[in-house]
Amino acid sequence: MQITLDLPDNLAQLDQTVMIQEIAIALLQQNHITLDQAAQLINIPHSELQQLLNSRNLVVSQTPTPDPDDEPEELILNSIRTSLQQIREGRIHPVSELWDGIDA
Numbered sequence: 001m002q003i004t005l006d007l008p009d010n011l012a013q014l015d016q017t018v019m020i021q022e023i024a025i026a027l028l029q030q031n032h033i034t035l036d037q038a039a040q041l042i043n044i045p046h047s048e049l050q051q052l053l054n055s056r057n058l059v060v061s062q063t064p065t066p067d068p069d070d071e072p073e074e075l076i077l078n079s080i081r082t083s084l085q086q087i088r089e090g091r092i093h094p095v096s097e098l099w100d101g102i103d104a
Helices: 016-029 035-042 046-055 073-088
Strands: none
Touching: 016 035, 016 046, 035 046
16 A cells, blocks of 8 residues: 655644644545544544535545455455345245354
8 A cells, every 4th residue: 555645844832732733634635544434543533523624625535445355346246146146046044044054
């Protein structure tokens, strides 16, 4: 992952809160975190972060970067298609039998 940050010339004069805010905004702009995650990181309400972004004329996507652990959409759709086909063919199992043989 590559993250680009534009830091001000007076970096040494910035306090930790401002530095975290700038890092969070940069991560947000690059879709590495969501708006809610950025607000939590900066420790301000979501609405206040949105006002800050608006004051800087920054527009950020509400869609975070996809989680690599999530199942691909096509795999999910294929599973649903298979299930629907099994239902059409009458290959269904009563709910009462779904947990048979599973020790939880």
